[in-house]
Every structure is written in C-alpha cells, then in structure tokens.
Amino acid sequence: MESIFTCVETGSLWGPYIPGSQSKFPPASLIGVLKAKTSKELLTISVQLCGNYLVQCSIMGFPEHFINLELKIFEPFIEDLNSEKLYGFYIESQVFYVDNEQILNAWVRFLRKICILTHIEDDYIIIKPIGKGSTSIVYLAESVINSKQVSVKCVKKSSITSKANLANLGNEIKILQRLKHDNICRLYYVYEDKDAVYFVMEYLPHGDLLSRLNQKEKFSEENSAKFMGKLLTTIDYLHSQNIVHRDLKLENIIMTGPTDDDFKIIDFGLSYINTSPQHKKCGSPGYVAPEILRDEEYDYKIDIFSAGVILYVLLYGKHPFEARNLDKILQKNVECNFRTHRSTSEIAAAIINLMMHPEPTLRPSASQLLEVDWFGQKGKILNCSSVITSVSSINPQIIV
Numbered sequence: 001m002e003s004i005f006t007c008v009e010t011g012s013l014w015g016p017y018i019p020g021s022q023s024k025f026p027p028a029s030l031i032g033v034l035k036a037k038t039s040k041e042l043l044t045i046s047v048q049l050c051g052n053y054l055v056q057c058s059i060m061g062f063p064e065h066f067i068n069l070e071l072k073i074f075e076p077f078i079e080d081l082n083s084e085k086l087y088g089f090y091i092e093s094q095v096f097y098v099d100n101e102q103i104l105n106a107w108v109r110f111l112r113k114i115c116i117l118t119h120i121e122d123d124y125i126i127i128k129p130i131g132k133g134s135t136s137i138v139y140l141a142e143s144v145i146n147s148k149q150v151s152v153k154c155v156k157k158s159s160i161t162s163k164a165n166l167a168n169l170g171n172e173i174k175i176l177q178r179l180k181h182d183n184i185c186r187l188y189y190v191y192e193d194k195d196a197v198y199f200v201m202e203y204l205p206h207g208d209l210l211s212r213l214n215q216k217e218k219f220s221e222e223n224s225a226k227f228m229g230k231l232l233t234t235i236d237y238l239h240s241q242n243i244v245h246r247d248l249k250l251e252n253i254i255m256t257g258p259t260d261d262d263f264k265i266i267d268f269g270l271s272y273i274n275t276s277p278q279h280k281k282c283g284s285p286g287y288v289a290p291e292i293l294r295d296e297e298y299d300y301k302i303d304i305f306s307a308g309v310i311l312y313v314l315l316y317g318k319h320p321f322e323a324r325n326l327d328k329i330l331q332k333n334v335e336c337n338f339r340t341h342r343s344t345s346e347i348a349a350a351i352i353n354l355m356m357h358p359e360p361t362l363r364p365s366a367s368q369l370l371e372v373d374w375f376g377q378k379g380k381i382l383n384c385s386s387v388i389t390s391v392s393s394i395n396p397q398i399i400v
Contacts, residue, residue: 001073001075001118001192001193001194002073003071003072003073003092003116003192004157004160004166004192004197005071005116005166005170006092007163007166013067013072013091013092013093013094014056014065014066014067014094015065015066015067015068016064016065017055017063017064017065017066025048025050025051025053025055025063025066026050026051026053027050028048028049028050028055029049029050029051029110030048030049030106030107030110031046031047031048031049032046032047032098032103032106032107033045033046033047034047034096034097034098035088035096035097035098036094036095036096037094037095037096037097042097046058046059046061049110049111052068052069052070052114052177053066053067053068053069054066054067054069054091067091067094069091069111069114069115070114070173070174070177071116071170071173071174072091072092072115072116073090073091073092073115073116073117073118073192074089074090074091074111074112074114074115074116074117075089075090075117075118076088076089076090076104076107076108077089077090078101078104085101087099087100087101087103087104088104089104089107089108089111091111091115112189113177113188113189114177116173116190116191116192116197117189117190117191117192118191118192118193119191119193120152120191120193120198120200122144123143123144123145123189123191124141124142124143124144124150124152124200125141125142125144126139126140126141126152127139127140127141127142128140130151131151135155135156135159135160135165136153136154136155136156136159137153137154138151138152138153138154139151139152139154140152140203141200149203150188150200150201150202150203151200151201151202151203151204152198152199152200152201153198153199153201154196154197154198155169155196155197155198155199156195156196157194157195157196157197158195168269168270169197169269171271171272171273172268172269172271173187173190173199175243175268175271175273176199176268177190178241178243179238179241179243179268181234181237181238182264183230183231183233183234183263183264183265184234184237184238184264184265185201185202185204185254185264185265185266186201186202187199187200187201188200188201188202202264204254204255204256204264204266206254206255206256206257206258207254207255208250208251208252208253208254208255209250209251209253209254209255209263209310210250210251211255212255212260213250213313213314213317216260217317218313218314218315218316218317219260219314219315221315221344221345221348223260223261223314224311224314224315224348225348225374225375225376226260226261226375226376227260227261227263227314228307228310228311228314228375229370229375229376230261230263231253231263231265231307231310232307232366232369232370232375233366233370234265235248235303235304235307235366236365236366236367236370238303239274239300239303239365239366242273242274242275243271243272243273243274244271244272244274244278244299244300244302244303245265245268245270245271245303245306246270246271246272246282246283246302246303247267247269247270247271247282247283247284247287247306248265248287248303248306248307248310249284249286249287249306249309249310250310250313252265252266252267253265253266253310254266270282270283274299274300277297277298277299278297278298278299279295279297279298281293281295283302283306285326285329285330285333286309286319286320286321286329286333287305287306287309287310288302288305288306288333289301289302289305289306289360290305290333290334290335290336290358291360293330293333293334294334298360299360300365301360301363301365302360303366304355304363304364304365304366304369305355305356305357305360305363307355307366308351308352308354308355308356309321309356311351311352311355312338312340312352312356315343315344315348315352316340316341316343316344320332320338320356321333321337321338335358336356336357336358338356340352340353347372347374348374351369351372351374354369355369
C-alpha cells in the first residue's frame with residue numbers, strides 16, 4: 001500500500017551517510033543481518049536500528065547508508081514457498097528477508113513502534129465512538145491480543161485537503177512518537193489504510209479539565225498551585241525537547257483519576273518543533289498568546305500564556321476574557337484585558353500577571369516559574385525573587 005505521506009517524504013528511501021555532515025545516530029537497539037531484495041539479486045547487509053534510523057554498516061561497522069523510518073509503512077509477512085517458509089518485512093516498497101520467525105518477531109517488536117502499520121482490524125476491535133473533532137472521530141477499541149482498552153483517533157483522508165494539513169498530521173505523529181512523559185497521553189501505534197490514518201492511544205475515561213471544573217466551579221489555591229506545578233513541569237519537558245504545544249486549554253487536559261492533579265495533555269495537532277520563530281496564526285480564542293493575534297513572530301512562550309489562562313480559571317472559576325461574542329473575546333485576548341481578584345493571595349495574582357504578560361520577553365519560562373516556592377515543586381529555592389519583581393513588588397517565600 002502506498003502511504004498518504006509519500007508526497008511529504010521526498011527523495012529515495014535510502015540516503016547516503018556523509019561523515020561530518022550529519023550528527024551521530026542514537027545508540028543501536030537492534031543489530032543484525034538482513035537480505036535486501038533488489039531488482040537483480042538479494043544483498044546481505046549488516047544493519048543497526050538506531051532510534052528512528054535503519055543504518056546499513058560496512059564490514060568494519062561504520063555507517064554507509066540509512067533509512068529514516070518516520071512515516072514509513074511497515075508490513076511484516078510470512079510466505080509459504082513450496083515446503084519452505086520465507087520470513088521478512090516491507091519498509092515501503094523495499095523488501096527485507098530474515099532467517100527465521102524469531103528474528104522477524106524481534107524486528108516487529110521494535111519497528112511497529114516507529115513506523116506506520118497496516119490492517120488495524122487484525123489487531124483492534126472498534127467498540128463505539130467516544131469523541132469527535134473537526135477532522136477526526138475518536139473510538140473506544142479493544143486489543144485482540146490482550147483485551148486492553150485503547151482510544152483510536154481516526155483521521156479520514158478525505159478531510160486532509162492540502163499539503164499543509166498533511167504535513168501537520170505527519171508532524172503530530174513524529175512529535176507524539178518522540179514524547180515519553182507521565183503527564184502526556186501516550187501514542188502506542190499508528191495505522192493507515194486506504195481511507196484513514198489511525199492513532200492508537202491511551203484510553204482516558206475520566207473526562208477533561210473543563211468537565212472537572214464544571215463539577216467543582218474552581219480549585220482551592222493549594223490545589224491550583226499543585227496542578228499548575230505539574231503542568232509547568234510537563235511544559236518544561238516539552239520545551240526541553242524543542243516542542244511547543246500551541247493549543248493548551250481546559251479541553252486538551254484529560255483527568256486520569258479522582259484527584260485534581262492527575263492528568264495528561266492531549267491533542268498535539270497544532271504542535272511544532274521549535275527550531276525557528278513562527279508566524280502561523282492559530283490556537284483557541286481566549287487561550288492564544290497576544291503576539292499570535294498581533295501577527296508577530298512567536299516562540300515557546302506562547303505555551304506559558306495559555307497555562308496562565310488555565311491557572312486563572314482554576315483559581316477564579318471563570319475565564320479571564322469572558323465576553324458575549326467571539327470578536328469581543330479576541331479583543332480582550334489581544335489587549336490582555338483582565339483583572340485578578342482579592343480572593344487569592346498576592347503571590348498567586350502576581351504569578352498570573354507574569355504568565356499572561358502581553359510581552360513574551362517579560363514572560364518567564366516554565367523552568368523559571370518552577371523556581372517559585374508557591375508551586376511546591378522544589379525543596380530548595382534560590383534567587384527566585386527576580387521572577388516576580390519584574391511585574392510586582394511581591395516576593396515569593398525563599399528557602400535557603
């Protein structure tokens with residue numbers, strides 16, 4: 001099957017390794033010998049699986065060629081040839097053979113987490129729809145092998161109407177495969193067939209943060225601080241991976257249990273890899289950073305603004321940019337027209353003002369915010385008064 005991502009990933013399947021022009025590959029997780037089928041013969045090649053790369057090595061063990069396995073179709077097979085069985089797999093149209101079923105299973109175990117799989121119906125039973133987005137439907141499904149429940153996000157290919165949409169979908173897959181964090185919804189596998197692309201992910205049945213707040217109206221300041229400490233720790237992890245979420249909001253935080261600080265972030269459809277300033281105007285009204293609405297270049301600080309909006313709602317039980325219509329919400333949003341209240345401590349109000357500062361250069365990073373003792377994420381806090389004093393004379397408690 002030809003993948004929808006074929007037009008995104010241009011060039012030949014194998015690329016030459018040029019010493020000095022490329023960074024080192026990650027450590028090898030699997031080393032072996034494959035027989036690669038060409039138009040004329042079977043070539044026996046030594047290979048290493050290094051992160052997302054299948055690397056062909058020389059007799060001396062030096063890299064010569066490689067395949068970037070991201071967004072590549074992987075199809076294992078067992079063929080009956082007379083009285084003999086042939087074991088192997090496809091990477092796109094390239095056929096590889098291995099000596100036996102045990103070796104094939106080892107390759108399957110690793111490659112199915114990296115590549116795009118086929119025939120989801122062989123592995124999962126769809127039970128019922130549990131959610132719907134603008135371009136996707138989310139289903140509850142069950143593993144055929146162990147009956148484990150998962151959520152499956154189905155993106156219809158008919159909804160992918162431009163190369164930009166396709167690139168965003170591929171980018172979302174790459175980002176989710178890279179992320180490993182307790183507070184981020186885990187992507188298990190990606191499948192594709194002629195009609196759709198499927199994300200097999202953790203099933204999270206406890207509802208989103210918006211639903212939790214509808215039940216409680218607001219969180220206590222202590223619980224808000226604890227929740228935000230975890231959220232900022234997660235954002236700090238994302239930014240350390242050069243990933244910006246770009247759509248943090250109540251609906252994209254899913255609760256994972258009855259306590260108010262157990263959650264996972266979902267929906268990385270607008271996320272991007274932060275290698276240069278961005279210009280694309282996107283996000284959710286009322287959460288989007290004002291520099292985006294001002295058509296200015298922006299970076300990872302946009303996630304801090306959105307987190308500040310979430311903190312405001314947690315503490316006060318209402319949105320900072322409430323208005324009767326979308327135009328007025330956006331006007332308040334771009335002007336950062338909001339007020340804190342006396343129902344919370346001065347330090348909480350000062351932190352909100354910092355996180356939602358209209359100028360991104362005056363907005364602290366997640367790691368800087370976590371130095372403030374109010375979040376309770378560190379036992380020893382040093383030199384954190386500067387985090388607050390840029391907009392307020394309030395100093396956090398300093399433990400030295």
